[in-house]
Amino acid sequence: xxxxxxxxxxFTAFFEKNELGGYTVTVPSLPGLVTEGRTIEEATxxxxxxxxxxxxxxxxxxxxxFPESEVGSFRIAVSV
Numbered sequence: 001x002x003x004x005x006x007x008x009x010x011f012t013a014f015f016e017k018n019e020l021g022g023y024t025v026t027v028p029s030l031p032g033l034v035t036e037g038r039t040i041e042e043a044t045x046x047x048x049x050x051x052x053x054x055x056x057x058x059x060x061x062x063x064x065x066f067p068e069s070e071v072g073s074f075r076i077a078v079s080v
Contacts, residue, residue: 029068030054
């Protein structure tokens with residue numbers, strides 16, 4: 001019986017809607033990683049591909065992949 005080990009690593013991605021349409025996606029734990037997509041689905045596919053490429057590059061360079069720090073999203077009220 002073959003039991004496949006789950007090699008998933010999880011990353012937090014931020015999706016920002018663009019004024020002219022589409023989405024820009026960043027991954028804070030992977031500095032410089034930015035991608036885009038016309039739809040949420042396309043942006044999700046693009047960021048998955050970008051993360052894979054980024055991590056493969058780190059592994060080839062024998063650089064450490066740091067675990068993600070705790071991230072939170074909060075609405076902050078500011079009187080202006």
